[in-house]
Amino acid sequence: MKRNGKQPGLTLIEMMVVIAIVALLVSISMPALRQLMDSTATEGTVRGMIAAAMASARAIAAREQRYAGIRFQQDLDGRQYMIFIVHDFNETGLANGFRAVGKLTPIELPDTIGVMDLRLGSDGDKEISSEADITLEWQLRDTTSFSVIFSPSGKLVIHNVRVWNRDGTPKWPDFLDNSQDDIFNTKTRVESGIGMFIQDDYDDPMGPYGNLGLGQELSRRSFVIYDKTVFEKLNPNSRYDDYLKDLEVIYINSYTGTLISTR
Numbered sequence: 001m002k003r004n005g006k007q008p009g010l011t012l013i014e015m016m017v018v019i020a021i022v023a024l025l026v027s028i029s030m031p032a033l034r035q036l037m038d039s040t041a042t043e044g045t046v047r048g049m050i051a052a053a054m055a056s057a058r059a060i061a062a063r064e065q066r067y068a069g070i071r072f073q074q075d076l077d078g079r080q081y082m083i084f085i086v087h088d089f090n091e092t093g094l095a096n097g098f099r100a101v102g103k104l105t106p107i108e109l110p111d112t113i114g115v116m117d118l119r120l121g122s123d124g125d126k127e128i129s130s131e132a133d134i135t136l137e138w139q140l141r142d143t144t145s146f147s148v149i150f151s152p153s154g155k156l157v158i159h160n161v162r163v164w165n166r167d168g169t170p171k172w173p174d175f176l177d178n179s180q181d182d183i184f185n186t187k188t189r190v191e192s193g194i195g196m197f198i199q200d201d202y203d204d205p206m207g208p209y210g211n212l213g214l215g216q217e218l219s220r221r222s223f224v225i226y227d228k229t230v231f232e233k234l235n236p237n238s239r240y241d242d243y244l245k246d247l248e249v250i251y252i253n254s255y256t257g258t259l260i261s262t263r
Contacts, residue, residue, distance in 0.1 A: 041110035043225045047250070047259060050115070053082045053107060054148065054257045060084060060101060061150040068101070069149035069219065071163055072115050073197050076190060080114050080144060081106040083183060083197065085163060093168035096160040096216060098147070100183035106196065114228050116143040117220045118244065122203065124218050128240055135236040142213030148252060149219040156254040162200040162216040171201045171209060187212070222251045 053070050061068035067087035074080045084101040092099055100106075109115065120126040120142050134140050147161040165181035177186050185195025187202060187209065203215025224247040234242055251260040 041113050043113065046109060046113050046115070046225055049107065049109065050082070051259050053084075054252065054259070057084060057148070058150045058154045058257045060086060061152050062154055065152045067098075067149055067151060067157070067159055069098075069147055069161075071098070071100075071145075071147045071161075072117075072223075073145040073163075074141065075196050076198075079111065080109045081197070082109065083107075083163075085147065085161075087159075088166075091166045091168060092162075092164040094162055094164055096162050097164045097168075098161055099164055099166045100181070102166075106183065112228050114144060114226050114231070115223050116140075116226060117146045117223045118143060118249075119146075119220070120213075122215055122217045124220065128244065130241050130245075133237060133240045134244075138211045138213035140213075145214060146217065146223070147219045148221070150257065154255075154257065156221060156252050156257060157219070158221065159219050160216055161219050163197075164199050164201075165195070171199075221254070222249050224249055 050070075057069045064086055069085055071083040071085045072080060073083060083106040084104045085098040086101050087097070088099050089095060089097060091097075117124070118128045120128065120132065120139060126132055128134060128143065134143060147163070149157055149159045149161060151157045163184050165179040165183075165185050167179040167181060169176055169179035169181075169186065171177060171186045171188070177188055179185050179189060179195070181195055183195060184197050184199045187198045189195050190198050198212060198214055200214050200216055202209050202212035205211040224244070226244070226247055230243060231239060248261065248263050251262065252258070253260055
């Protein structure tokens with residue numbers, strides 16, 4: 001017997017309306033979802049993210065057969081990321097130049113939790129203490145901007161690192177400040193929206209560009225994970241004695257790249 005009437009289903013217009021509604025709901029819920037993720041983030045969550053990134057960095061070093069690793073650094077808004085970097089003299093023009101690995105998006109850490117290495121200076125020879133606390137903006141940027149490097153064989157190494165744009169462009173002279181690198185770039189380019197992170201070219205306190213705590217430095221083999229909400233509420237002159245000195249120092253296994261707990 002022949003059935004009358006239309007077959008059930010959505011018309012093209014109805015489907016487009018449904019898709020538009022779903023897209024609107026997603027766009028509205030994303031900020032709330034991000035806030036929920038940040039509020040529930042724990043040190044264990046961040047530790048897992050770092051461990052996975054370390055494993056990926058070792059794989060990149062083996063695949064590319066060159067030094068590679070992870071760069072921890074904040075953007076202009078204070079959000080901290082993990083960026084995959086690789087040694088590249090040809091593109092950076094620097095003997096110890098590292099650039100961002102192409103097509104790998106930097107990994108943003110939760111807003112409430114940060115990572116620092118507790119050392120200052122190009123050689124990391126000045127450990128943060130009650131006498132040398134993080135009281136200035138460049139000091140905080142220095143301790144939260146550091147790299148972990150693996151050799152082509154996958155072994156953790158201490159290596160001089162200067163992250164740079166892929167065009168080898170310095171901050172000066174001004175007419176050369178024209179790199180299109182969308183990850184690392186000069187301060188001027190990053191402030192104009194070209195690039196996410198300022199390259200290692202700003203560590204001269206007597207120079208016209210000032211000291212941003214970003215210059216060539218040795219890679220690290222340990223770090224601490226800290227609560228930003230606690231850290232920011234503390235008096236800068238007492239952050240070490242009241243908080244930082246009690247944090248667990250996390251080391252990286254030289255042969256496997258795994259994280260070693262000291263507690």
